[in-house]
Amino acid sequence: MLTRLGLRLRIFLFFCLLAAGGAALAGGALWLGWSRAEATLPTAPFVTAFIVFAFVNTGLALGVWLLFDEYVAKPINTLSAALRLRAHSGIDSEVDAEAARYLGDLAPAAQALTESFSSSVMDSAAHVAHETQRLRAESERLTALLTEMPLATILLNPSLEIVLYDAQAAGILSLVAPPRLKAPLSDYYELTTLRAAMERLSPDQPEVAFELQDTARGTAYDARLKALGKDGYMVFVEITAHDSPRPAPRPLVFDFDLMTTTKTQEISDTSLRDLCFVPFDTETTGLSVEKDAIVQVGAVRILNGRIVEGEAIDSYVNPGRPIPPASTRIHKVSDDHVAGAPGVAEVGRALHHFARDSVLVAHNAPFDIGLLRKFAPEMGVEWTHPVVDTVLLSAVVFGTNEDHSLDALCDRLAVSIPPELRHTAMGDARATAEALVKLLPLLEGKGIKTFGQLVQETSRHGRLLEDLNG
Structure with a gap:
């Protein structure tokens, strides 16, 4: 005891x-x-x-x-x-x-x-860095090659969850919602014709043609389905310049650990490593949840303990009111930046889709989550996600009496925030994500391995900050 x-x-x-x-x-x-x-x-x-x-x-x-x-x-x-x-x-x-x-x-x-x-770790790290650089160069060549092809490539695991997509696929996925790994393909496309194509697959016919229709606009694409044995499926979608303009250079997004699907279980029993996290941040017109509005949203995704490069939301938000000069001096977002930006309803729905089946992560979560819940009626969604607050994680790992500001936490964890990105939604969201990636093994080292154990520990620091999972 x-x-x-x-x-x-x-x-x-x-x-x-x-x-x-x-x-x-x-x-x-x-x-x-x-x-x-x-x-x-x-x-x-x-x-x-x-x-x-x-x-x-x-x-x-x-x-x-x-x-x-x-x-x-x-x-x-x-x-x-x-x-x-x-x-x-x-x-x-x-x-x-x-x-x-x-x-x-x-x-x-x-x-x-x-x-x-x-000293021994540095020797190993030097070798790993060399191999990582080589693999990164090969990935960049592959990305450039796939970008030139008029096909969108999507790799699915046996549960029809997205394991890989290229820049072309990101273009057509984003016409429905922000693309994300581990998302069921049904979040983007009707699966009736896909399942029919799966039934037609056989050893004599390992690849079949079918029509893929998205759930947002009803757009139909000519596609081909190829079976990968028991490992999943490849979907090749034929696109035109009208369907998706030439994509901007972006990384080939994949995580082959997702090829092996895990049995769904209660989140309280789920390992921290198996959770999907969405660290996010908002910039606002002021410091009041009740009175102020959102002017910028930034978010990234973490899968299998790693930040998914290429998956992010970074958007200005038109607050429908002037931004006070005092707020602009902090986050550098002016009325000119948000003049043609979408409203909070559109950006909020995109973030909600981006964070499906995920744990929301924020530094000082009651403020950011409070804003999302305040505008939930306009967005037409409910923010019932489980929440992780990196302020409380800092208290669990380093003790209540330490400084738990984002700058102090990043300084302890050797996470650098470029000065020009500090107090921007994407800059702070990225810093929060990098801090979380380094906090996860520290939590596991303290014997906190499941989400239920984490909530039990963070709730002990309720006098420092409200735990929104309570």
């Missing part, structure tokens, strides 16, 4: 026990002396002595606890956080020897261990 309490709280309870025990022993000694006296003695002096002793004893215990908390407990928490950063996130975090100067040889020993560990 006590092991679930924080180190500092356990130490505080230990000193409370010492103070109570000392008072009990003093009270017992005074009572024994009074009861053994040959003549009946007045009790008032003994009671007064006990009260004075209890007061002084409690003050002494409190003073010693404050010193112990400042010079032992806090440095131990800081040291453990630095070691976790090294062990689980690969961050070259220096051990603060000055803060841990009263811990004897513990801090130098920890520093020596982490430096030894880092």
